[in-house]
Amino acid sequence: MAGSGEHIRALVRTHAAGDDSAFYSVALQVAAREARLGHNRLADDIKKAVEASRSAIPPSNVTRLALPRGDLAELLTASNPEVSLRDLVIAAPMSAQIKQVLSEQRQRRALLEHGFSPAHRLLLEGPPGTGKTMTASVLAHELSLPLFTVRLDALMSRYMGETASKLRLVFDEVASRRGVYLFDEFDALGADRSGNDVGEARRILNSFLVFLEQSSPESLVIAATNHRTILDRALFRRFDVVLTYELPDARQAGVVIRTRLGSLARGIDWRTVRRHVEGLSHADLVKSAETAAKTALMRGDAAVSVEDIVTALDARKAASVA
Structure with a gap:
């Protein structure tokens, strides 16, 4: 028995x-x-x-998506992203850094056997819509891992001690289930509160730093923020890699628009288009391309015009500064 x-x-x-x-x-x-x-x-x-x-279960080369259960169901949302590295439009140096993280994770066994930990704690910082969340999805997809997004609204608590205990639950999961764990809008958790609330906020940050320092190299822990300047300085040295995102340049902007339009982008004078992309993020460019595409399709055309794209870009820019 x-x-x-x-x-x-x-x-x-x-x-x-x-x-x-x-x-x-x-x-x-x-x-x-x-x-x-x-x-x-x-x-x-x-x-x-x-x-x-x-x-009855369809085969897949991706780690099976096991949904969080119990208390974790309120703290984590799970997904299996389908976006690949070639879909990420970024500068060559940053692409090289991401490829290095992927290589270290794929060869983590060899590194660990010689006393070296693979890069597994990443801080992504930069303006909204520049590819931070997409990078987390790319890493999950390229490593065939599930992406777990931490729900900071459920994590943060006004009751003393509860947030730290919830953080422990998340990092216990990091150790027990290999995956990519994303703390999006991380400044809500990691902001420097030394000037005002030095009580529970400081204890939460200290707990996070301890858990991050002890986190398993089997998983990736990613923190993404739009506000680097308000983060506590103690955070930066705890991350293995810090990636700084910027608005796309004219060439990158053209690639983003062309990729989103696909077969609808025929005979476009991209030099004209590039003169209208300054100040727009990757997300803004995607939305503009979608607006131009819908305008052309509803008109009955099989391709967008330069005017469609320029009008959409200018409208997006005007809305962003309004």
Whole structure:
């Protein structure tokens, strides 16, 4: 009975973690045990149930998306992004840094065996809409990992001690389930509060720093912020990589627009378009391209015109400064 009890505990544990692969493995171990005891019909029934359940799940080369459960369900949202590195329009030096992070993660075993930790704590800072959140999605996709976005609204609490305990839950998950964990709008958590609230806010930040320092190199922890200047200075040295995002230059802006328009971008004078992109973020450019595309399609055209794009860009720029 001892062996049976261990199997039951393992089944409950793997089911609670949402780990189907481990759950089926334990189930097959139970089937093998029953077969050894001469319970062949029961063993066959268990095997058939496992095979039927497995066949109902579509194959994927991405780590299966196991949704957070219990208290974590309120703190994390999970996704399997489909955006790749080639979709990220950034400067060459930053692209090289991201590729280095990917290489270190892919070869983390070799690095750890020699006493080196792969880069796994990233701080992304820069204006809104410049690709920070998209970078987290790219890293998750390229490493075939789920992306877990931390819900700061659920994490932050006005009750003393609750936020720190919730942070511990998140970082326990970082250690137990390999993935990419994104703290978006991180300044809500990591802002320098030394000038006013030095109580609970300071304790929260100190807790985060401790957890970050001890975080598992098996997962990536990413903090993204639009406001570098208000972050506590103690944060920067705790991250392995700090990436600074900027508004796209004229060439990059053209690539963003052309990529979003796809086959609708035919015969465009891009030199004219580039004169209207200054001050717009990647997100602004995507929205402008979508507006131009819808204008052309509703007009019955199979391609956008330069005027469609320029009008959309100028309108977006006017709205952003209004």
